[in-house]
Amino acid sequence: MSLDRNETATVERLRPADARTCADILRRAGEARQTVRVRGGGTKEYLGDPRPTDLVLETTSLGGIVEHVPADLTVTVGAGTRFRELEDALARAGQMLALDPPHADAATIGGIVAANSSGFRRARYGGVRDLLIGTRCALVDGTVASAGGRVVKNVAGYDVNKLLIGSFGTLAVITECTFKVTPLPVATAGLRARFRRAADAYAAADLVARTPARPAALAIDGRARDAWELVVLAEGEPAAVDRAIAIAADAASARGRAERGDVTAALTALRELPASADGVLVRASLPPAAQTAFAEAAMRLEGFMRLVSDAASGIVRVEVRGDDDVLVAAADSLLADARVCGGSARVERRPDRLRARVEAWGDGDVPGLFLMRRLKDAFDPNGILEPGRSVVS
Amino acid sequence: MTATERTLRAGIRGRPLIDGLVRLLGPSKVIGEHPEDLLIYEYDGAVDTATPDAVVLPDDTADVAALARFCHEHGVPIVPRGAGTGLSGGAIPVEGxxxxxxxxxxRILEMDVANRRAVVQPGLINLHLSTAAAPHNLHFVPDPSSQKACTLGGNVAENSGxxxxxxxxxTTNHVTGLEIVLxxxxxxxxxxxxxxxxxxxxxxxxVGSEGTLGLVTEITVKLTPLPEDKRTILAAFPTMDQASASVSAxxxxxxxxxxxELMDQLATQAVEAAVGAGYPLDAGGILLCEVDGLRDGLDELASRIEAICRENGATTLRRAQTVLEREKLWAGRKGAFAAMGRLAPxxxxxxxxxxxxxxxxVLRTVSEVSKRHGLRIANVFHAGDGNLHPLVLFSDMRELERVHEAGLEILTACVEAGGSLTGEHGVGMEKNCYMPLQFRAEDLALMRRVKTAFDPADLANPGKIFPTPSRCREFQLHATR
Structure with missing residues (x-):
């Protein structure tokens, strides 16, 4: 992606070491009407329609684990901490933050929260909005404010955490996050099943989702009209894990060929589709039962490359390759299909040359947009934070 | 119950208000022609009361929107009410x-089994949803103790647990769609x-905004597959210390x-007298623990929990053998608040x-507070997530000041331990003055931005969540003393 002004030497790059300094930078930027891009690991710069900014605020010095009390199952961590670093530290205490976001090697906690990055394991453990219990953020008026807290249950005041999740840095700069953590599973097992038809893969996934098996991943990988795979991961206590895989095998065997085995590498590859995708990548969030129809339409598109679905949560990504006209047509079609299916979608990636022809949110008609704009005004009245990054700004 | 000191808002009241509402919605949807009819709406499950100027019973979203427009035009506060089971005065019209x-x-508008969703109206009773979903092997997870009475709209407002x-x-983890009226x-x-x-x-x-951002008129929730099986364990300990150490372990x-769940001896006595759940009366602390999911491995999990309890000094361990036994154990827990009537008015x-x-x-602190104020405090609470429910018992409204003081000391101890003022009951008008204990001015200002974006006129359930100068003056003096 080319953001010309940010690639020249004149763009100021700032790397505050604490929330207070971060807020001071934002206050000065606000006074000078300078626009600000917020950068963590720099892994998701393709998202949205970001415009060049005067400043780049890097969060990588806001790192480190602030507090981890294993027996409380909570951890507080600086926003610039790399996900891997946190994962390793928690693993040493026999715990995990049950997220498996894309770009897992380089992404920072702040970036994961700001982009609402989720992976397949939200099927069992929930996504960012289910695991984040507290945030600290720096605001453009120069204040540092906290939302939520460090306890797992808390209804004191508004849950401002939720607004920061998926806000792409357009409301405030997240400087610190507190999460619920989970004990590492005692047992893990996997299953892969191949199908000739998308409908069969989804039917098998649906059968599993309808039971109390609570799989840790229920992923579908479509590579061609007649090549569909269901990847199931079960985590937990050994007996329950065995049974969950047996349930999945039963559900799959009526329609396809199922095989037990390690699915770690397969899931990693599917999870990293946003990192590897070329051409156009659309991300849709759908009612679970609408996924089959959406997938059947997607696989008929000219240029269809791959579909990866978190079948339990209804998150579907479709990669399309081809010439410009093919990409534009596919993006339009997928955005429209998602809406017809009762969901929504955005274009997550597209070649730079197509930025003018392919809008990240299509017509940008998002329910409640006027309210979102009022919130944006209340947090960032001069619109200096991340212009173009979110459908709201 | 106690009539609360309040500052009434400008705007129309009395006869002009009632007449205007009747013209707008028709007489069958408006209560207030006879002021005595308003009395049953002056309280909820908490201790504060205030009589509304009128009560409206809308049939649909269009009624709610028309009412809101009318109130907005005339500067009249609008306060949503579900079943009135709330425990922080959320449904009390403190500013009229x-x-x-x-x-x-x-009504349940749609039971969408294929998507594991239900679309419901806000007045639907929580338990009715799970009952209706059960034939499809699904349920709505949040199960407040008041679930036989409380409504989904109330659950959304309070983010109930x-x-x-x-x-x-x-609740917030299970809501995917809302229709709201600003x-x-x-x-x-x-x-x-x-x-x-x-x-x-x-x-x-x-979700959890307590009616201060608007009114919810339709809710889409996730439905979750019912567990295949459950194991419910009762463990009795000589002391609460041992019981709470078991929870941590x-x-x-x-x-x-x-x-x-944990319950102390005082709570146990009340529950036994009221429900007869079979809890041992001589125990200092009783722990109720449930594991569920696929049936495979549940017995082993239950055994591990029992072993931990034994190591921590449990004197009685009982595993429910039948559905009826399990229901009885839970009936005791869920009926605990109602059973307090056995101990005090x-x-x-x-x-x-x-x-x-x-x-x-913190439980030791609660017991010190009890001794210091000469007030009996029963404890029955969600120990697994650290959500305390100390029940300060009293018999005379003249004791209320002392009761509030004891409550404040307990909440202060919770916040000082790194916790929160409220886990599921909400701030309402009961703890809004205490918010500065937990949040700095900057944090409250952050919430204020949200309020301003949704409800710039401050007509949606005013006087809740945020400290108000008139009612919180006394507390501020108290806090700075």
Missing amino acids: GVVVSFARMS GPHTLAYGV SDGTIVRLGGKAEDGEGYDLIGAF IIASGLVPAAI AYYVQDGVIPRTRLPD
């Missing part, structure tokens, strides 16, 4: 105005049956039960949350 009862908007939210999440009458539809939307998560901000061992329940490792020392 119209109370909106959702009693006539109580319940014993089984330890493993499966509270205080100016604008109808906004947010989300739907999909999990994520584009733009800001307004649903996440609205269970959590630390890596087990994630569906529910872990009134109680004031607190809802503070603490990090789980701090359970033993």
